[in-house]
Amino acid sequence: MSSNYRRRHLVERIMFGATGLATGFTVGILIFLLGFLVYQGGSSLSLDFFTHLPTPVGEAGGGMANALVGSAKLLFVAALVGIPVGFLGGVYLAEFGQGTLAFSIRYAADVLNGVPSIVIGVTVYGLVVVPLGHFSTLAGGLALGLIMIPVTLRTTEEFLRLVPTSLREGSLALGAPRWVTIVRVVIPAGLRGVTAGVLLSLARVAGETAPLLFTAFGNRFWSEGWLQPTASLPVMIFTYAVSPYDDWHRQAWAAALVLLVLVLGSNVLARLILNRGQGLRRAS
C-alpha cells in the first residue's frame, strides 16, 4: 500500500515536471525568437533601412523604404475593405443574430477564417489581377481585406455581446428606437473591445505573405498610385531569405525584426487597451 502510494506520487511528480518542461519549451520559443531576431536584425538595422531603396545585388547598404510604404498602403486598402464589412456584419450578429441565418453566417465566417491565405490569393488573382492584366497594390490590399473580414466580424460580435443588456434596456426605456440604441449606446460602450479586435486583425494581415505573392507581387522601386505592383515587408523577407546573398540575408533579418516588433507591438497594445478599461472600471 505504502509503496503503491509512493509510486503514484512519483508518477505525479514526473508528469507535472513534464508539463512544466512543455510550458517552458513553448514560452522559450518566443523568447528565443525575440532574442535571436534582436541579435541578428539589430546589427543590420540602421537609419538607411527606413529611408533608402534596395540596392542592386553586390552593392552594400540600401534599405526597404519602398516595402514599408508598400505594406502601409496594402494595409490601408485592407482596412477599407475589411473593417466596414466586418464591423457592420458583427453589429448584425451581436444585435440581431438569432436563428439559422445568423448561425450560417457565423459558420461561414469560421470556415473563411480557416481557408489558407494562399487560396484567397489565388481567388483575388482570378478576380482582379487577370481582368486588370497586371499585379497591383489594389489586388494585394483586397486579398488582405478579405482575410480580415471574418476576424473583424467575430471579434466585433464578441465584444458587443459583452455590453450588458441593462444598457440596451435603459436606452429603449427612454424611448430611443433600436437603431439609435445600437449606434449611440451599444457601440460606444463596446468600442474599446472592438478597437482592440480591429487592431489584432490588422496585425494578423500585416504579416501575411502568401496572398501577396501573386496579387501585389513585388517591386524593387517605388510603386506609384494603386494600380502597380508593390513591394511589401513580408514578401521582401521571403525573397531575401531564400536568396543566396549574405547581404540580403542581413536585410531579411532586419526586416523580420521590424515586422515582428510591429505585429507583437499591436498585440500588446490591443491587450493594454482592454486592460486599461478593466483598471478604470475597478477604480470607479
Added chain:
Amino acid sequence: MREVDFHGVSSTSLTRSPARMAARRPRVGGRRRWPHADRSFEFGTLAFALGVIAITLVVAGVLFHSSAAARDRYGWSFLWTSTWDPVQLEFGALPFIYGTLATSAIAVAIALPLGLLAAVCLAELLPTRLSDPLAFLIELLVAVPSVVYGLVGVFVLVPIMRSIENAVLPVLGSIPLFAGPVYGIGLLTAGVLLAIMIVPFIVSVSREVLLAVPQSQRDAALALGSTRWETVWHVVVPYARSGILGSVFLALARALGETMAVTMVIGNRPDISASLFAPAHTMAAVLANEFAEADSNLYLSALIDIAFVLFGITIVVNGIARLLIAATTNRATEVRG
C-alpha cells in the same frame, strides 16, 4: 484561436458607466421621422454580414471555374497521379497531397503531446497570476508571421536538423524511413517547424477547454483519493476530450494551409519518398512557388485545381473542429448551470 483571446476579460471591463451613458441621452423621435429606420438598420447590417457567405461562395466559385480545364482533362485521376511535369504538361497532384498530409501529421504528432502537457500546466497547476501572463505570451506566438518562422527555420532549424539527421543516419540509415542522403531541408524539418507553429494553438484552445471543466469533477476525484495527476489525467482531460480534439483539428487546419514557412524548409521537390529526410513539396508550397510563373492555361488551371482541393480539405477539417469545440463548451455550461 481568435475567440479565445479575451475570455479572461470580465464583461464589465468593456463598458462605460451607465450614468455616463444615460447622460448622452439618445435623440427621441427618430421613430416618428423614419418609421422604418429599425428594419432598414437591421437589413443594412445584415447585408454586410451576408458578405461573409458571399465571399465564401465566390472563393469556391472562382476556384471551381478556373480549374475547369485541368478537371476536364484529368478528372479524378488528378488526385492520384504523381507526375508533375510543366514542360510536358503532365499534371498530377499526389506528391503535393502526400507532402501536405505527411508534414501535417508529423506536426500534430509532435505538437499534441507538447501542447496538451503545457495546457494542463497552465490550466491546472499554475495560479492564475502566473498562468494568465504565460498564456498571453503563448498567444503572442500565434501572432508571429509565418515568414518569420520560415526565416528562423532556414537559418536555425535547418542546420540543427542536418546535424541530428547526420547523427541518426549511421544507426537507422538502413530503415527506408530514415534513409539518406541528408540535406537538412525536407519532410521532417517542415513537420518540426509546423509543430512549433501550431503548439500555441493547441495550448491556448485546450487551456480554455480545460478551464471550462466544472470544479465538482475535480473535487469528486480528489475526494475519492486520487492524486492531483490522476485527477487531471483520468477525470479532467477525458471530460474535455472533444474540445481538445477540436483544438487539434484547428491546429491541423492551420498546418494544412501553412505556406511560407513550409516552402522555405521543405526543399520543394515533387517526389514521394519513403524517407523523412528527403525533400518534398506541399499543396500550398507549390502554389507559392509556381503560380506566378505558370505560363500555360493548363498549368495555371492545374495549380488552381490544387488550390480547390486544399480549400475543400481545410473546410472539412475546420468544420469538424468547430463542431467538436462547440460540443464541449456547451456540455460544460449545461453541467454548470
